[in-house]
Amino acid sequence: MPEQVTGQMAAFPQPNVDTDVIMPKRFLKTITRRGLADGTFADLRFDEQGNALPDFVLSKADFRNASVLVVGSNFGCGSSREHAVWGLRQLGIQAIIGTDFGGIFYDNARKNGLVLPIVSKAIQSELLALASKPDVNALVDIANKTIAVDGSSFEFEMDPATRQALLDERDETLDTLALSAQIRAYEQDHFKNLKVKVAR
Amino acid sequence: MTAKTLYDKLVDSHTVTELPDGDLLVYVDFHIMNEYTSPQAFSGLAEKGLDVWRPEAHLAVVDHVNGTSRQGGPDPESRLLISNLEKNCHTHEIAFYGLGDPRQGIEHVVVPEQGLVAPGMLIACGDSHTTTYGAFGALGFGIGTSEVEHVLASQTLRYKRLKPMRISVNGQVAPGATAKDIIMHVIRVVGAGGANGYAVEFAGDAIVALDMSGRMTVCNMAVELGARAALIAADEVTTAACSGHAGSVFAGSDIEVWGSDAGADFDRDISIDAAEIVPLVSWGTSPDQSLPVDGYVPVLEDMQTPAAEQSLLRALDYMGLQPGQKLEGIPIDSAFIGSCTNSRIEDLRSAAQVLRGRRVADGVKAIIVPGSALTRVLAEAEGLDVIFKSAGFEWRPESGCSMCLAMNDDVALDGERVASSTNRNFEGRQGRGARTHLMSPAMVAASAVAGHIVDVREYHTAKGDNHA
Ligand code: SF4
Numbered sequence: 001m002p003e004q005v006t007g008q009m010a011a012f013p014q015p016n017v018d019t020d021v022i023m024p025k026r027f028l029k030t031i032t033r034r035g036l037a038d039g040t041f042a043d044l045r046f047d048e049q050g051n052a053l054p055d056f057v058l059s060k061a062d063f064r065n066a067s068v069l070v071v072g073s074n075f076g077c078g079s080s081r082e083h084a085v086w087g088l089r090q091l092g093i094q095a096i097i098g099t100d101f102g103g104i105f106y107d108n109a110r111k112n113g114l115v116l117p118i119v120s121k122a123i124q125s126e127l128l129a130l131a132s133k134p135d136v137n138a139l140v141d142i143a144n145k146t147i148a149v150d151g152s153s154f155e156f157e158m159d160p161a162t163r164q165a166l167l168d169e170r171d172e173t174l175d176t177l178a179l180s181a182q183i184r185a186y187e188q189d190h191f192k193n194l195k196v197k198v199a200r
Numbered sequence: 201m202t203a204k205t206l207y208d209k210l211v212d213s214h215t216v217t218e219l220p221d222g223d224l225l226v227y228v229d230f231h232i233m234n235e236y237t238s239p240q241a242f243s244g245l246a247e248k249g250l251d252v253w254r255p256e257a258h259l260a261v262v263d264h265v266n267g268t269s270r271q272g273g274p275d276p277e278s279r280l281l282i283s284n285l286e287k288n289c290h291t292h293e294i295a296f297y298g299l300g301d302p303r304q305g306i307e308h309v310v311v312p313e314q315g316l317v318a319p320g321m322l323i324a325c326g327d328s329h330t331t332t333y334g335a336f337g338a339l340g341f342g343i344g345t346s347e348v349e350h351v352l353a354s355q356t357l358r359y360k361r362l363k364p365m366r367i368s369v370n371g372q373v374a375p376g377a378t379a380k381d382i383i384m385h386v387i388r389v390v391g392a393g394g395a396n397g398y399a400v401e402f403a404g405d406a407i408v409a410l411d412m413s414g415r416m417t418v419c420n421m422a423v424e425l426g427a428r429a430a431l432i433a434a435d436e437v438t439t440a441a442c443s444g445h446a447g448s449v450f451a452g453s454d455i456e457v458w459g460s461d462a463g464a465d466f467d468r469d470i471s472i473d474a475a476e477i478v479p480l481v482s483w484g485t486s487p488d489q490s491l492p493v494d495g496y497v498p499v500l501e502d503m504q505t506p507a508a509e510q511s512l513l514r515a516l517d518y519m520g521l522q523p524g525q526k527l528e529g530i531p532i533d534s535a536f537i538g539s540c541t542n543s544r545i546e547d548l549r550s551a552a553q554v555l556r557g558r559r560v561a562d563g564v565k566a567i568i569v570p571g572s573a574l575t576r577v578l579a580e581a582e583g584l585d586v587i588f589k590s591a592g593f594e595w596r597p598e599s600g601c602s603m604c605l606a607m608n609d610d611v612a613l614d615g616e617r618v619a620s621s622t623n624r625n626f627e628g629r630q631g632r633g634a635r636t637h638l639m640s641p642a643m644v645a646a647s648a649v650a651g652h653i654v655d656v657r658e659y660h661t662a663k664g665d666n667h668a
Contacts, residue, residue, distance in 0.1 A: 015511055016392050016486045020626045025607040029265065029277035031239035031284050043628050048614075072507070074393030077426060078626060079605075080237060080328045082344035100396045103428040104328055108344035159360060161221040172346075174248065176225065176354045179217065183253075183356055186216040186227055196230045196449050197256045198316065200295040 003143040003167060005094040005115055007067030009131035010057050017071065018078030019105060023087045033086045040087035058091075062134035070124065070131040071098040076105025085112045095140045097147065097156070099124050110162045113169065115140055117147060117156035127154065142166055203461035205364045206431050207399040210339040210458075214322040216356055223358040228351050229321045230449075232307050233260040233294075235281040236607070237326030241348035242288040252292040253355040259316065260289045261297045263306045267609040268569045268596040271299050274609045292352075305572020305599040308332040308420065308540040312412070313574050315445025319434035319458035324351055328423045329540050329623065335415035336442065337434030337458035339399075342423065362428055363397055363467040366460075368404035371474040376657040378550065379414030380542060380621070380640035382406060383421040384480040384490050389472060392488040396426035398468065401460060406474035407432060412441035413546035420541045421623050424487035433459030479656050481527055482625045482638040484515035489625070490638065491527060493655045499523040518627055519635050520615065527653055530637075534565040534612065535619045535648035536630075537593075537641045539604035542621035543571030547641040548579050551621075552587045554645035554659045560592035561651030567594045567610070569602040593648070606631045619647040 027039030044056040052059045058066065075098045076084065085108040088096070095115040109116045117140055119127065130136050130149050139148040140156075142163060147154045158166075165172065176183075204212070216225040233241075238260065245252070252258070262285065265278035273279040282298065289296035297303045303310060308329055311317055319337035323330065326348045333340030343357065351357055367386055387394075400422055407418065415432050422430030434455045442450035482490035483497050491497075497516065500523060503509040516523060521530070537543065537551050548570065560566045568588050570576040576599060579585055585595045596602070603610040604622040606629070612618050614633030621644045622629075625636040637653060646659040 013507060013510075014514070015507065018624070018626045020605075020624070020629050024628055024632070025605055028236050028607065029275070029281060031243070031280065033240050043632060048632065074396060074426060077393055077424075078328065078624065080326055080342040080344055082237070082240075082346060085344070100393055100426075102393075102426065103396060104342050104344055108346065111344065111346035159222065161219070161223040161358065161360065164221040171248070172358060173244070173250070173350045173353050176350065176356060176358070177250070179225065180354075182217050183225075183227070183354060187355075190214075190227060194229060194318070194321065194449065194451065196316065196321075198230070198259045198295040199314075199447055200293075 004139055004141045006137060006139040007094055008063070008065055009068045009070060009136050009138045009149070010063040010066035011070050011128045011131035012057050013072045013128050015072035016074045016077055019076060019081050019084040019102070020078055022076065022084040023081055027087070028081060028083055036083055036087035037090035040091045067092050067094045068138045068140065069093060069096045070127045071096055073099050075101050077102035080104045082108045085109050085114050089114055097127055110165050111172070113166060115142060115166060117158060119154060119156045123154045203463040205464040205466065206337065206401055206433055206458060206460045207339070207362070207364045207429065210320065210322060211361055213320065219358065223360060225356050226322060226359040227356055228324045229257065230316060230323045231258045231351050232311060232323070232325040233258065233285070233348065234264055234307055234327060235262050235285045236264050237345050238288070238348055239281065239284050240345045241352060244349040245352060250353045252294065252352050255293040257355060258294045258352070259297065259311070260285055260294055261304060261307050261310055262299055263600045264605065264607050266299055266598065266600045268598040268600045268602045269609060271598060278608065299598070302573050305575065306540045306543065306601055309544060309571030309575065312416065313572055315442065315448030315450065318442050318448070318450040319438055319455055321449070324357060329420050331423045331427060331430040332416050332420040332540060334419040334422070334430040335412060335432050336438055337432065339429055339431070341429050362399040364401065365395055365398040365468040365470070366401045366403055366466040367470045367472065369402065369406040369472045369474050370404040371406060373406055373474045373477040376479050376660055377477045378640040378642065379410050379417040381477050381480045383418045384482070384638065385477045386472060387421065387424050387488045388490050390425050390470065392424055392486045393426040395422070398427055399429035399431065400425065400427040401431045403433070404474070408435065411546065412437055413544045416544070417541055421487070424623060479640065479643055481643065481653055482636070483519065483521060483527060485518050485625055485627050486515070487623065487625060487638065489515060493527055493643065493653065495527055497521050497523055497525040497527065528655060529652050531617065531652045532564060532619045532637070532647055533616045534567070535560070535644050536567050536603045537621045537644050538569035538571070538602050539622040540571065541623040542641045543569060543575065545575050545578050547621065548575070548584050551641040551645040552584045554642050554656065555591040555593065555649070556587050558591055558649045560648045564648050564651055566592060566648045567596065567603065569596045570599055572599050575599070603630055605629060619644045619653065
């Protein structure tokens with residue numbers, strides 16, 4: 001991943017936006033990761049006949065191409081469905097700026113190159129105001145943990161492992177398997193206390 | 201030696217190594233999968249040419265997409281999810297409890313029933329309500345599909361240590377209040393997302409007094425606080441619940457280890473007076489939007505910020521309610537008892553107690569879906585099914601998540617108002633436009649009888665006892 005992402009901002013201040021809202025369940029019946037862009041925020045973007053609902057921010061002509069969302073607290077709460085993150089990425093969302101996120105959503109984002117800068121409440125309010133105006137771009141600098149908008153710079157938080165994972169784009173499964181010997185050694189010792197064997 | 205929290209003991213005892221980037225590599229004792237968050241994990245393995253590290257440490261169940269009035273999936277996509285999981289499990293020699301298996305059911309009901317959880321374990325599952333296992337003094341947490349792949353391949357996860365929080369519920373709850381009301385009250389006080397970044401340990405006499413089923417209800421719904429882990433110290437109740445399972449993983453010896461040491465430090469320590477806890481009902485679209493059943497929907501003047509006003513208005517608009525409206529008396533269209541929060545035998549018994557000798561009000565569609573096939577068999581042996589059926593509840597022959605998330609046959613209609621024993625009242629959770637009121641199973645039963653939201657305490661009289 002490049003050290004920075006840049007794109008137009010949009011504001012979506014509603015608190016507690018859950019993963020059922022981000023990716024309604026009817027889009028979950030799939031065995032691939034593909035084809036989820038249309039499902040993303042589907043019940044906010046479209047009515048039951050599939051007509052665009054004009055009130056939702058990403059339906060508005062001014063914000064249709066936004067790729068950096070500024071959101072309310074506790075975004076991504078609820079279910080573990082990674083489909084929510086896959087869909088956001090497929091819709092073109094690169095970064096979501098908020099004060100706090102659902103824990104599983106946060107970890108899922110890291111696995112898929114979705115950048116989630118965590119900011120203070122004060123910065124969130126400033127960014128929400130800026131993002132409410134059309135054609136305002138943000139530059140999210142992952143390496144330096146700053147967001148540049150309109151000549152101002154805002155700091156954000158990101159734990160070191162998440163930041164590193166975003167920058168390196170490693171395959172974490174393969175990376176971990178490089179430590180197989182250590183895992184085997186741990187098991188040897190651990191199995192003295194507990195070894196689970198599920199009946200088939 | 202410094203005093204440790206239960207959470208830190210669980211994390212430390214499962215740490216394989218600390219990674220250079222600061223994450224911990226933790227060992228997963230046991231991993232559970234369902235049909236909809238695992239397919240892409242298996243394809244990930246296939247693409248990378250990887251094997252499953254330890255097949256006997258995994259269990260797969262079918263619960264989300266299957267119908268419960270008949271076997272099978274309601275549509276071709278669902279059937280594909282089910283057959284795909286079966287095939288993947290077959291290929292990798294993983295235990296698969298599919299439809300028709302006597303052990304099938306909702307994942308978090310099946311696992312304790314099979315004796316697969318014990319104090320001191322680390323359990324992961326591609327489902328947020330994996331916090332349930334904290335009831336046993338085990339560390340359970342939900343993971344995404346990429347992490348499912350990671351644990352299949354390596355039996356480990358990359359893990360960030362959470363901050364420990366303790367929530368003590370002291371004293372005795374009011375009569376008629378249940379474990380469901382305890383956790384709904386806690387969520388109301390701490391807020392949805394109030395525990396983001398924390399592992400919550402529940403303590404206090406009101407928690408200790410709960411049976412294992414009640415403890416599971418509390419830990420299950422703790423994820424609605426944002427808690428990635430919820431814990432209760434192991435004690436005699438835990439020992440009793442773990443013993444006596446054929447094939448149990450419970451070793452039984454070191455139960456007292458799996459609690460926090462005296463003097464352990466918590467980043468946040470919250471104290472709640474249990475006496476304030478009465479039967480609750482949710483009125484909004486976030487699990488923290490609930491009130492005592494004899495209360496009134498909030499008014500705009502109660503809100504502290506314009507954003508809070510906005511979200512109140514939005515929730516009320518979705519729910520079809522007015523500010524200041526009395527909760528009791530709101531008419532319901534349907535009643536649902538089920539889900540991993542409240543579909544165990546204890547939940548069914550408490551609903552049956554209310555329903556014995558009573559009838560569901562005309563026009564209310566009422567459904568009970570037992571949490572597992574074993575729960576259903578047990579309930580039928582106790583004659584509970586007869587009570588439900590004579591009351592006018594539909595008693596489902598198959599088990600699953602059903603109307604908890606409406607990813608199967610059971611979908612509430614646009615505008616349909618549901619009294620529900622489930623865990624999430626999100627917009628669209630039970631169907632597009634469906635209006636969910638969360639409450640305990642006994643409250644659902646009472647509301648079904650009344651035809652509107654009602655205080656279960658009015659139904660805890662001896663009324664029906666001689667009709668059974
Ligand atoms: S019952 Fe509901 S909350 Fe529990 S696993 Fe099923 S869908 Fe998820």
